[in-house]
Amino acid sequence: MLDEQNRAKECTVKLTVNGTEHEVDVEDDMPLLWVLRDELNIKGVKYGCGVAQCGACTVHIDGVAVLSCQIPAADVDGRITTIEGLGTTETLHAVQAAWIEYQVAQCGYCQPGQVMQAASLLSEIPNPTDAEIDDAMSGNLCRCGTYLRMRAAIKAAATKLQEA
Amino acid sequence: MARIGTIARRTFLIGSAAVVGGVAFGYYAYKRPAQNPLLEGLDSGTAALTPYVKIDQSGITLITPRADSGQGAYSVQAMLIAEELDVGLDQIRVDPGVPSPAYYNTALSSEAAPFRATDDGLVAETTRGVMDAMMKFIGMQITGGSTTVPDSYDKLRIAGAVARETLKAAAAQQSGLDVAALKTANGAVILPDGRTISYVELAPIAATLEPVQQVQLRDPGAWRLIGQAVERLDIVAKSTGIATYGIDLEVEGMLHATVRTNPRRGGPMNSFDASAARGMRGVVDIFEITGGVAVVADNTWRAFQAADAIVFDWGPAPYPAQMEQHWQVLSESFNEDHLDSRRRDEGDVDAAMSGAEVITAEYRAPYLAHAPLEPISAMVRVAAEQVDVWAGTQIPRLLQSTVADMTGFGVDHVHVHAQIMGGSFGHRLEDRVVREATEIAMQMPGVPIKLTYSREEDTSHDDTRQIAMARGQGVVRDGKVETFDLGIAMPSVIASQIGRLGFPVAGPDMQIVAGAWEQPFKIPNYRVSGYRAPELAPISSWRSVGASTNGFFHDVFLDELIHAAGADPMAERLRLCWHDPSRKVLEAVAEMSNWGAPLAANKGRGVAFCMSFGVPTAEVIEVTDTPNGIRIDTVWVAAEVGRVVDPVNFENQVQGGVVWALGHAMNSEITYSDGQVDQQNYYDFEGMRHYHTPQIHVRGLENGDHVRGMGEPMVPPAPAALSNAIFAATGQRVREMPMHKFIDFV
Ligand code: FES
Ligand code: FES
Numbered sequence: 001m002l003d004e005q006n007r008a009k010e011c012t013v014k015l016t017v018n019g020t021e022h023e024v025d026v027e028d029d030m031p032l033l034w035v036l037r038d039e040l041n042i043k044g045v046k047y048g049c050g051v052a053q054c055g056a057c058t059v060h061i062d063g064v065a066v067l068s069c070q071i072p073a074a075d076v077d078g079r080i081t082t083i084e085g086l087g088t089t090e091t092l093h094a095v096q097a098a099w100i101e102y103q104v105a106q107c108g109y110c111q112p113g114q115v116m117q118a119a120s121l122l123s124e125i126p127n128p129t130d131a132e133i134d135d136a137m138s139g140n141l142c143r144c145g146t147y148l149r150m151r152a153a154i155k156a157a158a159t160k161l162q163e164a
Numbered sequence: 165m166a167r168i169g170t171i172a173r174r175t176f177l178i179g180s181a182a183v184v185g186g187v188a189f190g191y192y193a194y195k196r197p198a199q200n201p202l203l204e205g206l207d208s209g210t211a212a213l214t215p216y217v218k219i220d221q222s223g224i225t226l227i228t229p230r231a232d233s234g235q236g237a238y239s240v241q242a243m244l245i246a247e248e249l250d251v252g253l254d255q256i257r258v259d260p261g262v263p264s265p266a267y268y269n270t271a272l273s274s275e276a277a278p279f280r281a282t283d284d285g286l287v288a289e290t291t292r293g294v295m296d297a298m299m300k301f302i303g304m305q306i307t308g309g310s311t312t313v314p315d316s317y318d319k320l321r322i323a324g325a326v327a328r329e330t331l332k333a334a335a336a337q338q339s340g341l342d343v344a345a346l347k348t349a350n351g352a353v354i355l356p357d358g359r360t361i362s363y364v365e366l367a368p369i370a371a372t373l374e375p376v377q378q379v380q381l382r383d384p385g386a387w388r389l390i391g392q393a394v395e396r397l398d399i400v401a402k403s404t405g406i407a408t409y410g411i412d413l414e415v416e417g418m419l420h421a422t423v424r425t426n427p428r429r430g431g432p433m434n435s436f437d438a439s440a441a442r443g444m445r446g447v448v449d450i451f452e453i454t455g456g457v458a459v460v461a462d463n464t465w466r467a468f469q470a471a472d473a474i475v476f477d478w479g480p481a482p483y484p485a486q487m488e489q490h491w492q493v494l495s496e497s498f499n500e501d502h503l504d505s506r507r508r509d510e511g512d513v514d515a516a517m518s519g520a521e522v523i524t525a526e527y528r529a530p531y532l533a534h535a536p537l538e539p540i541s542a543m544v545r546v547a548a549e550q551v552d553v554w555a556g557t558q559i560p561r562l563l564q565s566t567v568a569d570m571t572g573f574g575v576d577h578v579h580v581h582a583q584i585m586g587g588s589f590g591h592r593l594e595d596r597v598v599r600e601a602t603e604i605a606m607q608m609p610g611v612p613i614k615l616t617y618s619r620e621e622d623t624s625h626d627d628t629r630q631i632a633m634a635r636g637q638g639v640v641r642d643g644k645v646e647t648f649d650l651g652i653a654m655p656s657v658i659a660s661q662i663g664r665l666g667f668p669v670a671g672p673d674m675q676i677v678a679g680a681w682e683q684p685f686k687i688p689n690y691r692v693s694g695y696r697a698p699e700l701a702p703i704s705s706w707r708s709v710g711a712s713t714n715g716f717f718h719d720v721f722l723d724e725l726i727h728a729a730g731a732d733p734m735a736e737r738l739r740l741c742w743h744d745p746s747r748k749v750l751e752a753v754a755e756m757s758n759w760g761a762p763l764a765a766n767k768g769r770g771v772a773f774c775m776s777f778g779v780p781t782a783e784v785i786e787v788t789d790t791p792n793g794i795r796i797d798t799v800w801v802a803a804e805v806g807r808v809v810d811p812v813n814f815e816n817q818v819q820g821g822v823v824w825a826l827g828h829a830m831n832s833e834i835t836y837s838d839g840q841v842d843q844q845n846y847y848d849f850e851g852m853r854h855y856h857t858p859q860i861h862v863r864g865l866e867n868g869d870h871v872r873g874m875g876e877p878m879v880p881p882a883p884a885a886l887s888n889a890i891f892a893a894t895g896q897r898v899r900e901m902p903m904h905k906f907i908d909f910v
Pocket of ligand 2: 105106107111144145146234537587
């Protein structure tokens with residue numbers, strides 16, 4: 001019986017990730033997180049909790065931050081951007097540049113998610129207040145406790161982006 | 165600064181050896197040569213060399229044997245070598261090296277010896293020597309106990325200096341010039357006429373020379389790197405998502421595994437039914453391993469899903485099933501039968517209390533998970549000729565021997581590839597995930613098996629921080645603290661942890677009283693007793709170990725007595741403190757926080773002090789009692805570390821450690837019901853988030869003569885300062901963590 005259910009769940013999913021189109025054949029409830037990590041080998045998307053508690057898995061869908069552990073890949077309607085697509089070492093996004101300047105990372109494991117969340121925040125609110133930063137960022141845990149540097153980096157990136 | 169004598173006494177002889185196309189410089193063990201991991205396959209008479217610097221035709225590599233779980237250890241170690249070698253950090257590669265007994269960590273064993281960090285007497289030094297010898301015997305290449313900086317501080321600089329001077333000698337030989345005329349900069353020797361010869365070019369000649377041992381370490385005034393903020397070597401990779409952690413490994417032909425073991429830790433598995441799981445898509449195999457079941461699949465999520473579909477019948481836990489029983493065990497341990505140590509016993513506590521008005525208090529600190537954001541994982545491949553282990557670990561050398569024992573391969577056929585760690589906080593001092601991955605890989609020879617824990621499995625199967633309880637009795641007189649008597653009961657962390665690694669432990673466990681017995685206070689009647697409770701649930705080193713609980717107990721009780729005496733919390737701590745570097749951190753934090761300035765009626769401030777890992781650390785916390793609860797506004801931290809190697813990394817570490825300590829103190833605990841951990845994920849083990857985070861101001865003092873690491877010492881005083889601040893703001897004394905049982909935080 002389970003076999004039948006499983007077969008029924010399989011589907012072909014088309015995804016556009018960082019500008020590249022992919023087609024994968026997966027269960028219709030496999031979270032985007034795991035399709036990106038294990039099927040497409042895009043490892044900048046991190047697994048931290050799997051239950052919307054940590055933000056490590058944050059990606060953009062059409063520029064908006066989404067927890068990839070919470071959305072089945074089959075339900076994605078839009079262009080996906082991961083940290084690898086936000087900016088590279090040669091073409092840093094303003095948030096990444098600020099993260100480097102402020103030496104935010106310790107272990108760094110949360111940082112792809114933090115950077116994606118911060119980039120999404122600044123595209124919606126170019127000059128966020130402390131309270132707006134708290135609202136946007138509080139779903140992203142950092143066990144190393146780098147929150148103060150992130151706050152400074154977000155403000156620096158906001159200034160840079162507005163000058164640009 | 166003539167440092168030669170020091171070098172000789174500590175036998176930091178730096179040797180060199182030819183490697184393909186170049187030279188390696190490193191620690192030369194003059195007695196029984198430790199095996200050199202970089203010379204494998206080369207026949208060489210200099211097998212005693214353990215390299216810190218390798219220069220070959222591909223460039224300059226600095227080998228940094230202490231693991232980096234996020235504290236910037238690779239960068240700090242590289243800075244120490246590069247300072248003396250005269251290379252820029254952009255000119256070198258960093259390699260964590262391979263497990264080798266010669267990278268043993270001497271600073272860690274010093275902390276295990278039962279002497280106060282303030283005690284430099286001959287006996288203390290001698291005992292440190294004994295512990296060092298034992299550490300070398302075990303070959304503990306361990307990252308822990310905030311020892312990376314102190315252990316590396318001399319060794320790595322000397323290695324850099326010897327390499328530099330030998331390269332100069334090589335340049336002298338090649339150019340026919342006097343070595344005194346040569347200078348070095350940017351990875352090259354500079355000739356008097358301005359021409360340069362690169363280290364890479366000189367490396368083959370240097371390999372033929374006797375290394376120059378007569379080196380002088382640079383005067384701190386001439387440092388280019390140490391004391392400066394440098395861009396961390398890993399910062400770009402970690403800001404752009406290209407840093408690869410153990411959990412991200414992807415190799416040809418690999419399979420994904422996960423495990424389920426008894427949630428009643430260490431209890432038996434009576435039976436399991438995997439019939440539903442076996443038919444699920446992508447499942448390759450499901451089989452029994454020690455203590456539970458492994459699922460092997462073609463994708464991590466499918467392994468998790470299949471594991472969820474297995475039905476288990478688990479047997480009972482070997483420890484009490486309910487949390488109240490754990491506390492009961494501690495409560496019943498405050499007696500002479502369980503007395504483990506009483507190394508602080510001054511004046512006459514019992515006489516001072518008889519007939520006096522005695523102030524008493526009881527304190528509790530819960531089990532805590534480490535919960536690094538990267539769930540634990542390990543990849544193992546058991547091939548015909550060798551075993552490969554890829555893991556983020558603080559104990560590469562022990563893993564190597566464990567895996568060798570399990571697989572029957574010799575240790576030299578077990579290759580441990582150290583991975584970047586997404587946090588550890590002590591979690592990766594354990595080897596269970598590697599043992600399990602090895603067991604699975606042994607069933608599937610030749611296939612790389614990456615074992616990943618689900619967050620739930622990681623949280624509920626952690627070897628946690630100890631639970632601990634303390635009872636204080638004290639007397640105050642004439643506005644002064646006169647009698648301070650603190651008993652602390654906990655199971656032995658060291659026995660639980662080292663026991664799991666297979667080493668016997670004898671003698672008192674000083675972690676039971678660490679952060680309490682060795683505090684630099686002079687109180688007329690002053691006693692600290694450690695009571696060793698029977699073993700309960702498995703426990704392990706959690707950032708700052710014993711001091712993480714005892715710093716809270718000792719300082720909050722001191723604060724209670726000071727308030728009872730009617731004294732000022734800062735002034736009375738200063739009056740009681742006899743240790744000059746410790747007084748200086750108290751004075752610094754008083755000045756930084758403008759202690760004594762008037763506060764709004766709904767605000768309160770607390771100060772706390774704890775010396776741990778040889779670092780006197782004082783913290784002041786200011787809170788506001790808002791209508792919705794307590795808001796932590798500001799934290800000021802001053803610590804005496806001897807030398808701040810990188811000020812930005814230092815500040816980041818200290819701020820992170822304060823966030824760590826306060827987050828757990830506010831809202832986190834691990835509890836047991838029916839023998840199982842109640843908490844599963846970050847929704848019930850949360851820690852601090854962005855919106856909670858206070859301002860944190862940090863100052864590192866550089867007055868001491870030892871160099872100390874700062875991975876842990878900021879943790880113990882923080883919960884105490886918070887409790888003391890809450891008392892100042894509200895009059896409510898919080899004696900138990902997590903504090904959200906009694907206080908709402910906003
Ligand atoms: S993994 Fe998605 S929120 Fe934690
Ligand atoms: S930097 Fe380690 S979890 Fe954020």
